[in-house]
Amino acid sequence: MTKRRRISITGRVQGVGFRPAVYRIARSLSLCGVVYNDTKGVTIELQGGDEAIAEFLVRLRSDRDKPPLARIESCRAIDIPAVETDDRFTIAASDPQGAPLSQVTADIATCRDCLAEMADREDFRYGYPFINCTNCGPRYSIVKTIPYDRPNTTMSVFEMCDKCAAQYRDVGDRRFHAQPVACAACGPRIELTDTKGQTIADQGEQVIAEAARLLRAGKIVAIKGVGGFHLAADAFNREAVERLRQRKKRDHKPFAMMAASVEAIEEHAIVSELAERLLRSPESPIVLLPKKQDSPVSPSVAEGVDTYAFMLCYAPLHYLLFEQCPRVLVMTSGNVSDEPLICGNEPALERLACVADAFLMHDREIHRQVDDSILHFIGEQPAFLRRARGYVPTPILMEKACRDDIFAAGADLKNTFCLAKQNQLICSEHIGDLEDAEVYHHYIGSIEHLRRLFEVEPKVVVCDLHPAYLSVRYALSVPDARVVQVQHHWAHIASVLVENGIDGQVIGLAADGTGYGTDGAIWGCECMIASLERFERFGHLSYYSVPGADKASKQAIRPILSLLKEAYGSEFTLQKFDWLLKPIEPDVGRVHTISEQLEKGVNCIETSSLGRVFDAVAAMLGLGNYNHFDAQLPMALEAAAAAGIEDRYDIEMISPPGQPCRVSLGQTIRQLVDDVQNEVDAGIISAKFHNTVSEILLGFALFCRSSTDLNKVALSGGVFCNRYLTNRLIKQLKQNDFSVLFNRIVPSNDGGISVGQAAIATRLVAAENKR
Ligand SMILES: [Zn+2]
Ligand SMILES: [Zn+2]
Secondary structure, three states, X not given: OEEEEEEEEEEEOOOOOHHHHHHHHHHHOXXXXXXXXXXXXXXXXXXXEHHHHHHHHHHHHOOOOOOOOOEEEEEEEEEEOOOOOOOOEEEOOOOOOOOOOOOOOOOEOOOHHHHHHHOOOOOOOOOOOOOOEOOEEOOHHHEOOOOOOHHHEXXXXXXXXXXXXXXXXXXXXXXXXXXXXXXXXXOOOEEEEOOOOOEEEOOHHHHHHHHHHHHHOOOOEEEEOOOXXXXXXXXXXXXXXXXXXXXXXXXXXXXXXXXXXXXXXXXXXXXXXXXXXXXXXXXXXXXXXXXXXXXXXXXXXXXXXXXXXXXXXXXXXXHHHHOOOOOEEEEEEOOOOOOOOOOOHHXXXXXXXXXXXXXXXXXXXXXXXXXXXEEEEEOOEEEEEEOOOOOOOOOEEEEEEEEEEEEEOOOOOOEOOEEEEEEEEEEOXXXXXXXXXXXXXXXXXXXXXXXXXXXXXXOEEEEOOXXXXXXXXXXXHOOOOEEEEOOHHHHHHHHHHHHOOOOXXXXXXXXXXXXXXXXXXXXXEEEEEEOXXXXXXXXXXXXXXXXXXXXXXXXXXXXXXXXXXXXXXXXXXXXXXXXXXXXXXXXXXXXXXXXXXXXXXXXXXXXXXXXXXXXXXXXXXXXXXXXXXXXXXXXXXXXXXXXXOOOOOOOEEEOOXXXXXXXXXXXXXXXXXXXXXXXXXXXXXXXXXXXXXXXXXXXXXXXXXXXXXOOEEEEEOHHHHOHHHHHXXXXXXXXXXXXXXXXXXXXXXXXXXXXXXXXXXXXXXXXXXXX
């Protein structure tokens, strides 16, 4: 008997070749009907026999028929009346009820089929560095505007040859409607130039061979990839790596590396099964992996940390290059210091000529610069440090749709911004630190681009409380929009709530460097009772006063003096602690000035920052005295922590009636200083300090549960990028029967703030509309 069923599918089903796959299965089973994208995913209407429809549903999920990138999250089928039909099955552009929201998908690493073709001498794309198909290749980085069709991408300047065009039009082909489809006859080409842009080689094989030769000879080559330029150098060549560091003006921050296989990575780092899966995933991120001893990787690649940052080749060009170049390349972002990633050929020649010795470029324009994503593991699951290529613009779906469009400005450091439209939160790629003028300029341009791409007209704008934040100033300047300001750490906790679909209240533990508080102090170690609708500060680290607002987060001597004064009170004199302070800040005059500033309260801020305490402890252990990049000292402290230590320092908690409870670090600091004086091993002191911080946070959670009955704990904030601390805290919370929530989709650092802001604003809008 003929039936008609309507099947609604959600998951990753748009922009991944899902509709052609549906078409092929339906035709092979002689089913008629239609398939189209809608606002939630894909809808299929099938008409035919019961058995054929049942088989269709089985095959749609089978590895043989399902497109490799597709992920079906839910599949609901209902019977609808059969219609008169001409026995055809059609692919409709989109839901007649309204356009789908997310037409643009993320950039995806080269698939296995394409790699096989690229290696096949018989294939017409043999050795072609831009091979791609529906299952792989650039997307987000080449889209100029919607709808996502070739004329609206940077591929529009390349006219398809007959062979490519035939595949593009054939619904049975792997390249059906693959917008960037190309071959050597019709598509983009590579070229190797010197620093003046003069051609060294322009024939495919020659270009690769010459670039590889330069890398083997210790030269630095700027390589244009998917989302921007990389600066590449032989990771085993100490001199080359140090030259790159010097020229790029990047003194200390670890470099990322690339290899062609997991086996090549395993020679230098420990690759767990989970890490291997992540490295090989279509998103192909950088993954932080524990270092192996005695690796020939040059020490200057990653000093002061216990991990290497590795990724696998993800563009065809990488694979071709790695057939001939050193087994491991440093592949760091193509920019100087903290400026935005460079993606254009001209700007690259202009800005990177002082860094690179040669340029491996191509004529496929990158419209959106997208950095590599970085992940590590927390609680044996992947967690983001930076979310960009491969993941953006995949939306985070909310249960309820929001009536008004929302723009969330994010934080000023590690900025991302977020757009909310209907039930989707679209978080931008990592933008950077807005204090850099070029990054700020890039921020403004990015907001406009994404707003157009997703057709968002924000009625509500949400931002931080910090009066000096550039993102706040920008938000306040948006015309015709209502502005909502959200406390920094509440936004952190909200990002965990929306990711996990949590509706009610939780115990929020936020551990962070800097976040403006509702009382004007800088918060940073917070326990709050929070939901997406409201928050209440339950407890925090006792305030200490830090002199020199901006310098305080760089120079460790500043929080050290403050914490010592708090801990020792009138017993503290500079003379008495000369033995401790001298190695950290040899300039006695400067120490005096800061100390005086502190005494008189000149340009001092009250803070409960946990990040600054990590800075202070790292410096007291001789691990450095300055953060050349964000969290350098805390990372060194984490890397130093000895395993298997259960001891900790004492803490004091006070709970004044009617006020948040407070934890004082006085005892901790005094005991820690004693350990330093008694020359206890730095690894043991570091572990004891980490254990103490974990105990503080656990203590907050226990106390909060005893007064509220809440049992869910949400963790967020930059300090939770510390694996030692976070893994220990999660374990301790679970041992105490808490259920623990953590960021999995956005970073727990300030890169996740915008998503939390947007989630809070959607609730606010919903509540107002109800009234
Ligand atoms: Zn492919
Ligand atoms: Zn072609």
